[in-house]
Each structure stands twice: as structure tokens, then as C-alpha cells.
Amino acid sequence: MDQNNEDSTEKLYNLVEKIGASSEPGAKNKQWYRHRDPTTRKALRISRHLRALEQDILDLDGKNTVSLAVDPFTDTIIVSIHNEDFSCSRKAYLNPKEFYLLRKNKKVAAVFRKCPSWNDVA
Numbered sequence: 782m783d784q785n786n787e788d789s790t791e792k793l794y795n796l797v798e799k800i801g802a803s804s805e806p807g808a809k810n811k812q813w814y815r816h817r818d819p820t821t822r823k824a825l826r827i828s829r830h831l832r833a834l835e836q837d838i839l840d841l842d843g844k845n846t847v848s849l850a851v852d853p854f855t856d857t858i859i860v861s862i863h864n865e866d867f868s869c870s871r872k873a874y875l876n877p878k879e880f881y882l883l884r885k886n887k888k889v890a891a892v893f894r895k896c897p898s899w900n901d902v903a
Contacts, residue, residue, distance in 0.1 A: 794878045796824035831883050834873050837862055838889050847892055849902045858902055
């Protein structure tokens with residue numbers, strides 16, 4: 782990967798982290814990111830995706846389970862949420878940086894640590 786691509790990726794995930802921090806309860810200046818920059822729009826999409834996934838994980842009850850897997854060819858982390866009531870599941874494919882940002886929530890990290898495959902992913 783060349784330096785310019787690494788810089789843009791780093792900028793993207795810094796924005797995702799800032800957007801996530803600005804959407805926390807009690808955060809001020811929630812609208813600072815309203816720009817037309819494509820990187821900012823992509824960061825908003827990623828942030829919304831991670832927030833929705835976080836909410837689904839935190840809404841778990843005894844009938845829903847979370848499992849983790851890693852695709853060895855792409856280093857993609859697969860988060861699966863299984864709902865036994867409806868016999869359905871949700872799968873999210875995350876890169877390591879997105880998985881790191883998702884784990885910044887201590888409650889989500891605690892759920893992940895209970896997964897049997899935690900040691901393979903962490």
C-alpha cells in the first residue's frame with residue numbers, strides 16, 4: 782500500500798472515531814462533520830454501521846448469541862448475531878480497524894470476550 786493511500790485510510794478512521802465520540806450522549810458540537818467531502822460521507826456511513834451493530838450487540842438477550850470468525854485470506858472479521866426466536870442472523874464484515882473501534886465500547890468488548898473464538902480474533 783502506498784503512503785498516500787495509508788494517509789487517506791488513517792484520515793477516514795480518525796473521522797469515524799471523531800463522529801462516534803461526537804454522537805455520545807452529552808457530546809457537544811454534533812454537526813461539525815456536515816461536509817460534502819467523499820471521505821467524510823464514507824466516515825459517516827461507517828460510523829452509522831458500527832453504531833447500529835453496537836446497538837444490536839448490546840440489545841442481546843438470552844435467545845440471541847454473538848459469534849466471531851476471521852477470514853484468513855482477507856483478515857476480515859465476521860461478527861454474527863443469531864436470533865433463535867426468528868431463526869435468522871445478521872453478519873457484519875469488518876476490517877481490523879472497524880473491529881477495534883467497535884470494541885472501544887467496554888460492554889461490546891465484554892460480549893466479544895465471551896465468544897469461544899475470541900482468542901482467534903483478538
